Amino acid sequence: MSSHHEGTASPTPAAPPVKKAPEKEPRLDAGNKHHDHYARRLPPCRHAMRNYLLPIVRWETPYLALMQDKLRSPALDSYFAVTANLGTHTFYMVFLPILYWCGYTNIGRAMVHMLAAGIFFTGFIKDMLCLPRPLSPPLARITMSGSAALEYGFPSSHSSNAVSVAIYALYKLHSAREDHHPNVFLALQLLCYWFAISIVFGRLYCGMHGFLDVVVGSTFGGAIAVAQLIIEHSFDNWLFVTSPLPPLIITLVIFVLVRIHPEPADDCPCFDDTVSFVSVVIGINVGAWHYAMTGLAIDDPIPSTNPFRLETVGLPRATLRILLGVVVIFLWRATMKPTLFTVLPPIFRLLEQLRLNLPRAFFLNASKYTSIPTLRGDDNVIPSASELPNLLKNLAHPRKRSVSVGPQSAADAYETLAYRNRRRRESINSLDGAVQEDVAWSPVVKKASLRDLRSSSRQREKSPLGASPLPTPAASRVHSYEQMMGTGHVEGINITPDDSETELVTQSPAEAASEKREIFMQLMKPRVRYDVEVVTKLIIYSGIGYVAVCANPILFEFVGLGTGIRTGSI
Known part of the structure; x- marks a missing residue:
């Protein structure tokens, strides 16, 4: 991690207020939806x-x-x-x-x-x-x-x-x-x-x-x-x-x-x-x-x-x-x-x-x-x-x-949050597809558990990089590294890929604010x-x-x- 600087730090930015997104919001990069820091600042x-x-x-x-x-x-x-x-x-x-x-x-x-x-x-x-x-x-x-x-x-x-x-x-x-x-x-x-x-x-x-x-x-x-x-x-x-x-x-x-x-x-x-x-x-x-x-x-x-x-x-x-x-x-x-x-x-x-x-x-x-x-x-x-x-x-x-492993700067923190949000959206989309497929093929529609749907969607979803996982050790390794992206392991705090995936599907505004606060608290406070x-x-x-x-x-x-x-x- 970087060395500490002397001086009073600016307060950790609070989570942006939740607003109704305009129709063109989905066009933004996934990393700027919800955590839209760069959309607002640039x-x-x-x-x-x-x-x-x-x-x-x-x-x-x-x-x-x-x-x-x-x-x-x-x-x-x-x-x-x-x-x-x-x-x-x-x-x-x-x-x-x-x-x-x-x-x-x-x-x-x-x-x-x-x-x-x-x-x-x-x-x-x-x-x-x-x-x-x-x-x-x-x-x-x-x-x-x-x-x-x-x-x-x-x-x-x-x-x-x-x-x-x-x-x-x-x-x-x-x-x-x-x-x-x-x-x-x-x-x-x-x-x-x-x-x-x-x-x-x-x-x-x-x-x-x-x-x-x-x-x-x-x-x-x-x-x-x-x-x-x-x-x-x-x-x-x-x-x-x-x-x-x-x-x-x-x-x-x-x-x-x-x-x-x-x-x-x-x-x-x-x-x-x-x-x-x-x-x-x-x-x-x-x-x-x-x-x-x-x-x-x-x-x-x-x-x-x-x-x-x-x-x-x-x-x-x-x-x-x-x-x-x-x-x-x-x-x-x-x-x-x-x-x-x-x-x-x-x-x-x-x-x-x-x-x-x-x-x-x-x-x-x-x-x-x-x-x-x-x-x-x-x-x-x-x-x-x-x-x-x-x-x-x-x-x-x-x-x-x-x-060092984990976010070290504000840019790192926002990217970590943005990538987590991207995976959230992909998980939701995968779940929607899994539900529709189960309804189409089952003669009797049963209410599946959320964990079963997550498991099913993970088997069907493509790699976040846009390619289906290949049965090779290198491709498997790459896929495991993809799952580590956005986990935010810092100084002994580790959100494992499995744990993070079970929490990625839904998130309330309060949870989003808490998540953002957790990430920024791990950063070195910048000096004045x-x-x-x-x-x-x-x-x-x-x-x-x-x-x-x-x-x-x-x-x-x-x-x-x-x-x-x-x-x-x-």
């Missing part, structure tokens, strides 16, 4: 697209469970849980600044642009369509991240990031093939393929995504990598001019993109991650433009490159550069976060009074709180310094992982999110990008950790 167009794709997510779930059951082992659980960290925002945000400080500015800039595009587009679609992850049970979710399961499933951000990075790296590797020994060249190619395959397949193995999620996510990643390779040189030529207009345009465009990001139907952290990463794009472009204007940068291989030669700097000083750079970034974050949490709320209250605020769902308006408590676990991109010991401890014990957090992330992560590509390289020169370009030694 615009018709978004809701229609969700309904079109949701059956695919449900169809592939038992097959994912079958695959997971066939392949799972403790060693593979640990392997894919650990390698999933190579696709996280934290890994990239720690790794990318080092590329800048070691002279690989071209690779660092390309990586930031591709990853930000991947996070933005996949997060945009996630919040637009609100599609759940494949149901657990039957899947077990294996992760070392406390927040991953709280996001929607479609499409996979991990897959997009991994594929874009791998394709870009392979292209650059082939472009400089003559610079590498054949064995080294082969090893580097295999490393790229291993990186992408481990992360993409790992999302399936770990039960975090379905086939549709990773296919579409990987497609996005490939398209983003190709676009980056096509426009990177012309983009750099446009940016690095004496006029400050290009970085200003980039900043304004990103502000607009943040504003048009769709509102989700549930409290999903996709938007937070999007804001963090696109803010870094602002910072690295403003910072790169400024650093190019200082005269400290060189133009090889691209403008605004931080000069670096390991032979000149030496390994000890190079290590100190990296350590100092990381410390400065953490100091910036640790200083600015409490400062902005103090300065921004009064400004937001004033804007709210003037009706100039831009409220967002699941964020508390400044007029409704007086101060912001110390927040922990509120950042999925760069952890606070106080969390570093725990992260290092996890790295020291790589087998540590969490295996404050309206100033959006602007805070914009400022902090823009600053992190600026510090990484401009402020730190300048600092290195002035404290004697540079390459001596100021004295003309290079």
